[in-house]
Amino acid sequence: MFYYEIYLPINILKEFYYCSPLEIPEGVRVLVSFNRKDMIGICGTRFESAPEKDIRYKQIIEVLDQQPLIDSQLMSLAKWMGEYYYCSTGTACFAMLPAWLIPDIQAEVRWVADDIPEKYKELANAFSEGQAQKVSELRKKLKGKPVLQWVEKATEEGYLELNRKLSPKDKPKTVNYIHIIDKTVDPNSLPSKQKEALQLIYAKSKEEFPLAEISRDVSYSVVHALERKGIISIFPRKIEREFFRFETSGLKKVVTLNEEQERAIQEILQHKGHFQVHLLYGITGSGKTEVYIPIIRSYIQEGKGVIFLIPEIALTPQMVERFQAEFGDILAISHSQLSDRQRLEQWQRIAKGECRLVIGARSAIFSPMPNLGLIIVDEEHEQSYKQENNPRYNGRDVAVMRGKISDAQVILGSATPSLESWYNQKKGKYLLHCLNSRPLDIKLPQVQIVSLCEDYSQQMFSDELISAISFRLERKEQVILFQNRRGFSSYMQCLKCGELIKCPNCDISMYYHRDREEMQCHYCGNTYPSPRKCPQCGSYSFVYGSPGTQKVEQTLRILFPQARILRLDSDSARQQDIYKIMFRRMKDKEVDILLGTQMISKGLDFPEVTLVGIVNADISLNIPDFRAAERTFQLCTQVAGRSGRADKEGEVIIQTYNPRHYAIIYASKQDFPGFAEEELSHRRHLYYPPYYRLARILFQSADNNLLQEEMDELSQKVKNLLNTFPQGEIFLLGPVPAPFTKMKNLYRWHLIIKGRTTQSIKKAINTVLNEYKISSTIHYTIDIDPTTLM
Numbered sequence: 001m002f003y004y005e006i007y008l009p010i011n012i013l014k015e016f017y018y019c020s021p022l023e024i025p026e027g028v029r030v031l032v033s034f035n036r037k038d039m040i041g042i043c044g045t046r047f048e049s050a051p052e053k054d055i056r057y058k059q060i061i062e063v064l065d066q067q068p069l070i071d072s073q074l075m076s077l078a079k080w081m082g083e084y085y086y087c088s089t090g091t092a093c094f095a096m097l098p099a100w101l102i103p104d105i106q107a108e109v110r111w112v113a114d115d116i117p118e119k120y121k122e123l124a125n126a127f128s129e130g131q132a133q134k135v136s137e138l139r140k141k142l143k144g145k146p147v148l149q150w151v152e153k154a155t156e157e158g159y160l161e162l163n164r165k166l167s168p169k170d171k172p173k174t175v176n177y178i179h180i181i182d183k184t185v186d187p188n189s190l191p192s193k194q195k196e197a198l199q200l201i202y203a204k205s206k207e208e209f210p211l212a213e214i215s216r217d218v219s220y221s222v223v224h225a226l227e228r229k230g231i232i233s234i235f236p237r238k239i240e241r242e243f244f245r246f247e248t249s250g251l252k253k254v255v256t257l258n259e260e261q262e263r264a265i266q267e268i269l270q271h272k273g274h275f276q277v278h279l280l281y282g283i284t285g286s287g288k289t290e291v292y293i294p295i296i297r298s299y300i301q302e303g304k305g306v307i308f309l310i311p312e313i314a315l316t317p318q319m320v321e322r323f324q325a326e327f328g329d330i331l332a333i334s335h336s337q338l339s340d341r342q343r344l345e346q347w348q349r350i351a352k353g354e355c356r357l358v359i360g361a362r363s364a365i366f367s368p369m370p371n372l373g374l375i376i377v378d379e380e381h382e383q384s385y386k387q388e389n390n391p392r393y394n395g396r397d398v399a400v401m402r403g404k405i406s407d408a409q410v411i412l413g414s415a416t417p418s419l420e421s422w423y424n425q426k427k428g429k430y431l432l433h434c435l436n437s438r439p440l441d442i443k444l445p446q447v448q449i450v451s452l453c454e455d456y457s458q459q460m461f462s463d464e465l466i467s468a469i470s471f472r473l474e475r476k477e478q479v480i481l482f483q484n485r486r487g488f489s490s491y492m493q494c495l496k497c498g499e500l501i502k503c504p505n506c507d508i509s510m511y512y513h514r515d516r517e518e519m520q521c522h523y524c525g526n527t528y529p530s531p532r533k534c535p536q537c538g539s540y541s542f543v544y545g546s547p548g549t550q551k552v553e554q555t556l557r558i559l560f561p562q563a564r565i566l567r568l569d570s571d572s573a574r575q576q577d578i579y580k581i582m583f584r585r586m587k588d589k590e591v592d593i594l595l596g597t598q599m600i601s602k603g604l605d606f607p608e609v610t611l612v613g614i615v616n617a618d619i620s621l622n623i624p625d626f627r628a629a630e631r632t633f634q635l636c637t638q639v640a641g642r643s644g645r646a647d648k649e650g651e652v653i654i655q656t657y658n659p660r661h662y663a664i665i666y667a668s669k670q671d672f673p674g675f676a677e678e679e680l681s682h683r684r685h686l687y688y689p690p691y692y693r694l695a696r697i698l699f700q701s702a703d704n705n706l707l708q709e710e711m712d713e714l715s716q717k718v719k720n721l722l723n724t725f726p727q728g729e730i731f732l733l734g735p736v737p738a739p740f741t742k743m744k745n746l747y748r749w750h751l752i753i754k755g756r757t758t759q760s761i762k763k764a765i766n767t768v769l770n771e772y773k774i775s776s777t778i779h780y781t782i783d784i785d786p787t788t789l790m
């Protein structure tokens, strides 16, 4: 008998062992029984004898694969994640696999084929004519047989039909099409709206096309009127969900690299073939992509695999487009629009070595790429690399670890590197490569800081910004305005009694969204119609909080009635494909002013944008978080970098109530090294990262009294904890109520641990969790290297 550690998809930090007479390779799926329920797990380490003598181990019920789905390198990575992030190795393993590979044991299957091949005879016999059965029932009937393996294969081969709970993306999609019946009608004979619509339809010069193509310009009722007149028909058509592609010209861009780019490529390729982390610091618009491409090509030519991480695929179409043109078929694009089925297919193509380059957001770091040689993390400072639910990992840090395990080269690139990476470079752990200028002698934009303090209190736009916008509009150039707050206003308060409209679940003021006339909680998503009168005193007059993009848009439309304005934030982004549309309209110069939240801060490269205005730079500065200055510097520098990227000289105006804040001053000079110097000295004095490591234990409960009692007790115990460490080895903050004291109906407290080393942090966490028995009714989560402490 052999004994195996099995990794289960549950977050219990404990080892689970099962036995089997078979020799099972590490990394294959197995079926086991856990708490009397069938569960799929991943097979781990094998032992020749029982880990503990007096325990009777349960047998592994079924082995699902011959070959490991998780290779030894990814398995080492999963184990490291388990150790480092305090998640179970199982949750880490399952984060690496496409959902389709995790069979639903409660699903129903039906025999659908007419013939029965020899190999499935037994399986087919277990079905009565046309009847559906649960996989678990089949297992009972066919005891000891590889039922799950059969079911998976027979489904694949079309003998069985598995009733999966399909995600919406897997369901076939139906869209309305327009079919032109009568091509001879004179549009002028129709009422004006119908006339315009028909002109548009005829102009398509296609007999059939999706209604969506004209739905921006024509209302449905008008189209419907044409249908009633028998000129056109509207019919639904099932369409394949197409694989996500951006239209590309297909033309490779040819650039002559400048000296700095050449040097960076040379320096990096000197270390080719081995683990080494490189930090590519290049100012905005310096052409980092052109540095990545030859390095990637050089790896691919040698038959090695490359993983390229970007923060959010939908927000970086220009990058994807460039890569598509350059690498074509060997490129796999991993993004959230893929259906489970497509994700599986792509995963298989990568594992087979058909795709040598993967581009995707953080989870692409788990791609089963054989012979991995290079990992690139673009915009490595981005918070979106952090996963905020289990396993709570940071894609950038996992990338570095995967590079180490696979002996691959790692490049972290940014115009505003994280202080962690900058510090590692200063210590010599990472190698630094700089791009200090834009190619073709293109100058950085002129930046002006405008103080809102005296002259403009209460005003959204300064005279400086207004006249700069007018100037650019006159010259038919484009403007980007940045306001990092969505909605209309940050709160709504009764003028008479002071009642603030709060979220009942979270006890936080709700945002007012004028477009939908509703109040929204930006933390839990709760919404309700905005009140006409105060729910407390019945008065009809309200004051509104700080303006969001909707309010800015309203003001802009009054100030510049002629301008074509496009607002882009996650409210407007709900309309499908809005980002793609924005991209095209900006390129075709159908937009004069693009207004948006941080969604527009990344990677945009439009040659006609010559003015960037930051409406209020203080939004991110006022958050009570030690990263506030860093975030503000990053956002301001990145947005400012969208201006003047081609031959027309650019300009930036930053409006702020903190004109002398170092984050804003350094951002106005695009001086990252200067900012880093100053910020690092603050961090050192306050024992924050990168000098100390940070961990946060968040305690939550629906019962506030119970939570408080437990936390009082914990703070007594925690006092002793400090004495078990040498002085300065760790620092503890709390337990105290978290800045958001209540969220989604749960009360929240946290304990923040700062430690000089990972080991000290671990020791402290283990003591708190294992020795200070905290009531099991209190839910806790551990966040290592948290990006937010709210």
Ligand SMILES: Nc1ncnc2c1ncn2[C@@H]1O[C@H](COP(=O)(O)OP(=O)(O)OP(=O)(O)O)[C@@H](O)[C@H]1O
Pocket (backbone or CB within 6 Å): 253, 255, 256, 257, 258, 261, 282, 283, 284, 285, 286, 287, 288, 289, 290, 414, 415, 439, 440, 602, 603, 604, 605, 641, 645
């Ligand atoms: N050597 C070069 N000659 C001419 N144009 C170049 C050269 N290198 C890059 N470019 C162009 O400069 C623009 C900016 O390049 P890229 O988008 O790679 O910059 P980046 O460093 O990623 O900037 P950001 O961090 O601001 O997104 C692109 O349009 C790119 O095609």
Ligand SMILES: [Zn+2]
Pocket (backbone or CB within 6 Å): 503, 504, 505, 506, 507, 521, 522, 523, 524, 525, 526, 744
């Ligand atoms: Zn809420």
